[in-house]
Amino acid sequence: MSELVQGFVKNRVFHLELHRTDKKNALTGEMYQAMTKLLAKAELDPDVTVILFKGGHHSFCAGNDIADFLDESVLDPDGPIATFLHKLADLKKPMIAAVSGPAIGIGTTLLLHCDLVYATNEAVFSMPFVNLGVCAEAGSSYLLSRQIGQLRAAELLLTGDAFNAQRALEYGIINAVVASEDYWQFATEKAEKLAAKPQAALLASRELMKFDREKIHQVIDQEIAEFSRLLKTAEAKAIFKQFLSR
Ligand code: COA
Numbered sequence: 001m002s003e004l005v006q007g008f009v010k011n012r013v014f015h016l017e018l019h020r021t022d023k024k025n026a027l028t029g030e031m032y033q034a035m036t037k038l039l040a041k042a043e044l045d046p047d048v049t050v051i052l053f054k055g056g057h058h059s060f061c062a063g064n065d066i067a068d069f070l071d072e073s074v075l076d077p078d079g080p081i082a083t084f085l086h087k088l089a090d091l092k093k094p095m096i097a098a099v100s101g102p103a104i105g106i107g108t109t110l111l112l113h114c115d116l117v118y119a120t121n122e123a124v125f126s127m128p129f130v131n132l133g134v135c136a137e138a139g140s141s142y143l144l145s146r147q148i149g150q151l152r153a154a155e156l157l158l159t160g161d162a163f164n165a166q167r168a169l170e171y172g173i174i175n176a177v178v179a180s181e182d183y184w185q186f187a188t189e190k191a192e193k194l195a196a197k198p199q200a201a202l203l204a205s206r207e208l209m210k211f212d213r214e215k216i217h218q219v220i221d222q223e224i225a226e227f228s229r230l231l232k233t234a235e236a237k238a239i240f241k242q243f244l245s246r
Helices: 029-044 066-070 080-090 106-113 140-148 150-159 165-171 180-195 199-208 213-231 234-244
Strands: 005-010 013-018 050-055 095-099 102-104 116-119 124-126
Touching: 005 029, 013 029, 013 180, 029 080, 050 180, 066 234, 080 106, 080 213, 095 106, 095 180, 102 106, 106 124, 106 140, 116 165, 116 180, 124 165, 140 150, 140 213, 213 234
Parallel strands: 013 050, 050 095, 095 116, 102 124
Antiparallel strands: 005 013
C-alpha cells in the first residue's frame, strides 16, 4: 500500500488521508490505486459505517498529477483513475469530506460524490479542466448541474475560475464553513454522529438517493473517452508542459 495514502478505523469511521504534502496532494496512479483499495476495504469492513475523506491537512488535493497527463494511457478504462472514479460512484456507505487549502480538479469533483462536505475559509476550489485543454471528469458534467443548477455549473466548469468556501456554501457544494483550527475534529464528530445511527436505515436511505447511479457511471465513461482524446492534443500537452516547467 502507498505511504502517500493512509486509512484507519476509529469509532465506526474510516479515515482516508493523503500524505503528499510537498505536492499539495496531487494524485498519482499509485495513489488512485491505494485509494480504491482502501475504499473497497472500508466498504467491506463490518466495523465501518461512514467514510471520512480528509485529504491532506490544509491541502486537500491539488488534482491529478499533471506530469501523469503526459502519459497518453493514463485514462485507460481499466487503469487506476477510471477504476477509482467508478469506485467513488459505487460507494454504498456515506462519505464525508473535510476540506482546507487547494481542492482542485478531482479535489473538487470528488466532493460531488460525498454526502456531507465541510470546508474552512482557507479552502480554494476549482475545476480548471477547460483551461488545461481537457474536460470535466468524475461525473461532474452531470452531477454539478444536478446539484447546483445549470448556470452555476456552466460558470464553474467552463471558466475554471477558482472560488472560495463562502461561494461554495452559497452554491450548495459544501454544507458549512468551519474554523480552520479544528476542522478535522469537526468533521470527525459529524462522521461519528452519523456512524452511530441505525446502520440499516442509514444505508437504505442513502441508497434511495442514488437512484441515478447507472447514469453516473455512463457519464464517467463518456467523460473519460473525451478527456483521453483531449489529452493527446498538442494544445493540452503544451499547457501541461508549461505548468511542469514553471
Ligand atoms: N500536479 C503536479 N504537481 C503539482 C500539482 C499537480 N496537480 N499541484 C501542485 N504541484 C506541485 C508543484 O509543481 C510544486 O512542486 P515543486 O515544489 O516541485 O515545484 C508543489 O506541488 C507545490 O505547489 P506550488 O504551485 O508551489 O504551491 P502553491 O501554493 O503556489 O499553489 C496550487 C498550489 C495547487 C494552487 C498550484 O500548485 C496549482 O495550481 N496546481 C495545479 C492544479 C491543477 O491544475 N490540477 C489539475 C486539475 S485537473
